[in-house]
Amino acid sequence: MEKSRLALALILLGGFLVTSDATTATPSLNFTSEGGWGPTTPPGRVTHKVIEKEEDEDDVSATELGCPPLGLESLKVDDTQIQASSFQRFGLGPHRGRLNIQSGIEDGDLYDGAWCADYKDRHQWLEVDALHLTRFTAVILQGRNTIWRQDWVETYKVQLSNDSISWKSCMNGTQEAIFEGNKDPESPVLGVLPVPVVARYIRINPQSWFHEGDICLRAEILGCRVDEPHSAKDTEPKDALDFRHHNYKEMRKLMKTVSEECPDITRIYTIGKSYMGLKLYVMEISDNPGKHELGEPEFRYVAGMHGNEVLGRELVLNLMQYICREYKKGNQRIVRLVTETRIHLLPSMNPDGYEVAYKKGSELAGWGEGRYTFEGIDLNHNFPDLNNIMWDAQEEADDPSKVPNHYIPIPEYYTKEDALVAPETRAVISWMQDIPFVLSANLHGGELVVTYPYDGTRGWAPKENTPTTDNAFFRWLSTVYASTNLAMANPERRICHYEDFQAYNNIINGGAWHTVPGSMNDFSYMHTNCFEVTVELSCDKFPHASELPTEWENNKESLIIYMEQVHRGIKGVVRDKETKKGIVDAVIKVEDHGHDIRSAADGDYWRLLNPGEYKVVVWAEGYFPSMRHCHVGMEPRATVCDFSLTQTPVQRLKEIRAKGGKIPQDLQLRLRALRLRKLRASTKAINRRREGQRMQREQGRKARSPGRL
Secondary structure, eight states: OOHHHHOEEEEEETTEEEEEOTTSSSOOOBOBTTBOOOOOOOOSOBOOBOOOOOTTOTTSOTTOOSSOBOSTTTTOSOGGGEEESOOSSGGGSGGGOBTTOOOOSSTTSSOOSSEEOSSOSTTOOEEEEEEEEEEEEEEEEEOOOOSSOOOOEEEEEEEEESSSSSOEEOEETTEEOOEEOOSSSSOOEEEEEEEEEEEEEEEEEEEEEOTTSOOEEEEEEEEEESSOOSOHHHHSOSSOOOOSOOOHHHHHHHHHHHHHHSTTTEEEEEEEEOTTSOEEEEEEEOSSTTSOOTTOOEEEEEEOSSTTOOHHHHHHHHHHHHHHHHHHHTOHHHHHHHHHOEEEEESOSOHHHHHHHHHHOTTTSTTTTTOSOTTOOOGGGOSOOHHHHHHHHHHHOSSGGGSOOSSOOOOGGGGSTTSOOOHHHHHHHHHHHHSOEEEEEEEEOSSSEEEESOOSOGGGOSSOOOOOTTHHHHHHHHHHHHHHOTTTTOTTOOOSSSOOGGGGTTEEEHHHHOOOTTOHHHHHHHHSSOEEEEEEOOSSSSOOGGGHHHHHHHHHHHHHHHHHGGGOSEEEEEEETTTOOBOTTOEEEETTOOOOEEOOTTSEEEEOOOSEEEEEEEEOTTBOOEEEEEEEOSSSSOEEOOEEEOBOHHHHHHHHHHHTOOOOHHHHHHHHHHHHHHHHHHHHHHHHHHHHHHHHHHHHHHHHSOOOO
16 A cells, blocks of 8 residues: 555644654554554643634634544444443443433433443453544544433543454554543543554543443544545535535525525525524525415425534535526426425524534534523423413313414413513514415434424323324325435434334324424414424434535435425415405314414415315305315325305495495395394394293292192
């Protein structure tokens, strides 16, 4: 192998640059069983690295060390590639030693939160087989994920091998390097090798650990494969998109670039600001941007609700680029989607949280850093809990069917100035009320599953299946995404953490997974017409940039086909029979579906439904109800069911009088007939009341009369 292929270009180390080159006096970095490696450096312990960005490096992630992770966290590394000297039990086996892996609530099962050695000595190790010669550059360590114990490794050695038999320790000068590990269970700590080393196998060898705990760790390994795949073309993404992580500045720049590339179908607007003043940007894509077109449904994707779950943000940015370019190419599927749908893409709902995670980087942000807003608010628990308001009203009502099942108002306490409502939440609620959205998805990360409402459970039970009346359609929506997602649909994939969602075809009711009171999904369904699901996109919340092309391929078809579902069910316009004008807030009720929707400002409506025959009743204030039977076929297009409503005479009379007009003869006759019916009804009521009073008087007289002997 040529020495130039083994040479290290540059590696960031403790604030200065070390260069290893075949022309210098530095020994070769290629590992052999006969010798060690590495230039002479001052002896002593190798401290962990906390790498900060320079002031002029805003566009560069803080932890770009040149080599990506092998993929312990992303599951790219198979369980069979990980071995250990010992382990306490299967649930704490070497396959659990993956960065950020999460355990269940109960310890002692098959899915615990780390690898834990069975012995407390310095001869324990966790080994990873990279399968190929790899230039190892760093190790990232974490303690055990559990609420019951305190287990982590405080110092460790790194050993390497080409054959898994002969091992050499990583050297720091003339001494074995001792790396500083963790001081708590959750914070990832980066240990950079003094110089990169080429080998196939790598071991983490704990030397000390928390005195009250066991030897337990979760890890990631950073390294570059030496022998590249057959051809660079084999690894090139199919779509030439901007596959990298975009901070706030870069996100704005990319959105502007897309808008300039496709000015006829795009529009950038803002819906508000974060607590720190960052704007919440939305990209609109439509053949007539900036305007709601009669009969055209509105769709939205929301990403970045949790700032550290960054994959959704990048997928939405990729989606903007993809739609723009494919539209220009004349891709008929994309052209049809753009001309028949008004699409809204919000890539970052929590930009403050994202910036916190971005500064740490993909491997050092941990599981929770950047999840919350600057104020410490979890946005997915910050919407009004309308579920229990409706359920409580139904329990108290004599007739639960009379309790409103849609457009449930926001409670009074939530509207006060001192209510703990994030500005990001307020902005999204206002956005929902301004635009008649029909379908949406909320993009998250950390698992591979699609969840559907309700997320909240009755009485906030920790876990309980809580379906909506539209459960069948929500399951369809979830299945559409999950079954076309390459990662979810892979039957051979392993579980992310501790729950096997493949047993449920990678979809689950939100409440059956865990209760989420105040979720955006539930609020969207109960306060507006919009159906929304949550998509957990990846086991890794913050995938390395090198994984983004693969993640795009995993999700591209899912993102597109899910948008197309906005055209299922029935749609139409509710109009005034006489004026032909659209009627706003007309109620559309589908028989046997206890969830109504309402018409938009122009009278148009969309009701998502599975194939079947439906009895639909529409009514509005001041109008007589109208009923139709509507058929929904298997085709991916909505059935048109228009309605014309006739005003009640009283309503029509009010409108004519308000305009100072003359009352037409037909309306006079209808009013005469209506008043005659009212007169007859009131006469009957009076007669019944008088008869009842007469009967009471008669009974009273009989009671006072003395009985006969």
